[in-house]
Amino acid sequence: MNPRTHFRLVVLYVLVAALLLVLIGRMWALQVLEGEHYRAVAAENRTRDIVVPATRGMILDDRGRPLVRNRSALVVSVDRTTLSRQKDGGQTVLKRLAAVLGTSQDEMSKRIRLCGPGIKRPCWPGSPYQPIPVEDHVDPKRALQIMERQEDFPGITAQVQAVRDYPEPEGARPAQLLGYLQPVTQDELDKRKGLKVTGYSGVDLVGRDGLEAQYDSVLSGEPGFRKVLVDSQGRVTGTAQEQPPTAGSNLVTSIDAGVQGAAENALKHAIDGAHKQGRPADAGAAVVMDVRTGRMIAMASYPTYDPGIWTGGISQDEYDALLGKKQGEPLISRVTQGQFAPGSTFKISSVSAAVKDGNSLSGTYDCPGSYNVGNRAFRNFEGEELGAMSLHTALVKSCDTIFYRFAYQEWQRDGGMKPKKNPSDPMVKMARNYGFGARTGVDLPSESEGRIPDRGWKKNFWDVTKAANCKGAKEGYPEVAKTDPARAAYLKAVATENCTEGYVWRPGDAANFSVGQGDVLVTPLQLVRAYSAVANGGKLLTPRLGVAVVRPDGSIVRRIDAPPARKVPVDGKVLKYIRESLAEVPKSGTAAGAFTGFDFKRVDVGGKTGTAEVYGKQDTSWFASFGPVDKPRFAVVAMVSQGGQGAQTSAPAVREIWEAMYGTKDRKAILQDGRLPSELPRMPAEGTAP
CATH class of the missing domain: 3.90.1310.10 (Penicillin-binding protein 2a (Domain 2))
Known part of the structure; x- marks a missing residue:
């Protein structure tokens, strides 16, 4: 054999042997060293x-x-x-x-x-x-x-x-x-x-x-x-x-389904009644709170919707209806997110501020048909002149001009158009002490703050709106003038004033503030909380819905407690005076018509009407109440946007809720003697409902 051929064969044998050794080594590594890993990978292919x-x-x-x-x-x-x-x-x-x-x-x-x-x-x-x-x-x-x-x-x-x-x-x-x-x-x-x-x-x-x-x-x-x-x-x-x-886990709440259903029905009846009288009545709320604990018993909002609409997906038309203004934005809770001028229901705060500022609780005050605040006459509701009266009667009859005087005098003492370095602003401070202008802390997301305007807010608002106001002052409102020249002239005059002095806290701002008008905005939840504080002696409670988290077997995971209440800085004698005054409103005051025939022996209710004017819209109707007067347990508030007077629309709704809770001679009470369950309920059977 040729030596060169022999050499080539030897090299080939060596290469083949080397390849076989590499292959055998790799097979050993795969099957022995890494065998467990690849067995797991293979198993995953069938699991x-x-x-x-x-x-x-x-x-x-x-x-x-x-x-x-x-x-x-x-x-x-x-x-x-x-x-x-x-x-x-x-x-x-x-x-x-x-x-x-x-x-x-x-x-x-x-x-x-x-x-x-x-x-x-x-x-x-x-x-x-x-x-x-x-x-x-x-x-x-x-x-x-x-x-x-x-x-x-x-x-x-x-x-x-x-x-x-x-x-x-x-x-x-x-x-x-x-x-x-x-x-x-x-x-x-x-x-x-x-x-x-x-x-x-x-x-x-x-x-x-x-x-x-x-x-x-x-x-x-x-x-x-x-x-x-x-x-x-x-x-x-x-x-x-x-x-x-x-x-x-299951969530036990303080909501009582019976009271909740009654509140929803009462609100719907009030809105339907307003519609029959030709009022838009486009939104509303009814809320019931335990004044002793801050527990929420009912929270009704209008317009509402079927929550089952989300199950299984939602169409574009249904989604648009939930968010669209044409349908009233039913996704929004008017109880916690709706912000409205409170009207005369706000006077519990103004009375407290006036007395704290030095006005006598036992004094006599004149209630003229109008009162000049600066160079502008501020009128009583419908210009009614009621003569001399006590603060008790001022609340019962809802005299506005007495409160205009308080606010104007306080504004003057603070320096008027050139305020002191640290103005006292007693009504603004008292409103905040009652919880207005801040979130209540309720255990729900997306709560609104409301608005308590003051000098700082006025300055900030002026900074934002100055350019638009100055433009209106210079150019006027030609589009408005085509259809309403008088309104266009009014808007230009307002724009001119706001352009030059819009940052100033004017006497009219203070006067409007005292009766819950102007730029004041509150939520129904804030108002029921404030009335609860009046009813319970001054404790400003944090509203709570959750009571306990409970496992399906009934064992308690945790109880849900509210933060400690803070004290409203109002003397107990003043709060008692306010309660006694409000107790007369449904009997002989502004809500007497709505409560005609009401069984006050069954449950004695006190309250306050509110009729808030809204520019370009009909009045917002309010009624805020508490009861029983001697030992308050609940506060009940109803509000109907564009519903007219408080006595005509919201007061009847509140009456219906009280009668549902305590019963009438022809109707069984939802709450026997006003009592709520004192123990956690037994858990419904586990599993899904058929």
């Missing part, structure tokens, strides 16, 4: 991890009646990620699914598209990586078709889930109070690293408003997980490992 949803806790009233519970529903969901891996982007699968569900492919595509600017509902507002529910009332036969032919429906699931149900006990339907659920967004998933996506669309929801949002962490529970075995088609063949979920 799937599923996060098992926890049943969300119920929201209960003070007697254990569910305001929100769960019901079972068969839900079909679509996994966008799985569909996107299909050759046609999943269009064939969607077409098959639409045929089974009895809808169109176009409608199905709309339901799984992601919400964004310019995208109308239906669309998916949650994470793109969550299964998207497309039908939550599926016929079992149709669901079975999907599950038995999984190879034709990759990425489609049909499973029984718990969805929110609103049973409306005693007719109670506090939609704004309860809030609603919406899918968790991708931003929330990114921010909350521990938040698990379950793979079940019905549980990847978070509270967006009301109690659902405030107590989301305790209501949602903790999901479990299940490791299942699957075949090549992705069908489940068995369970390898399982950890059960922990159900969410």
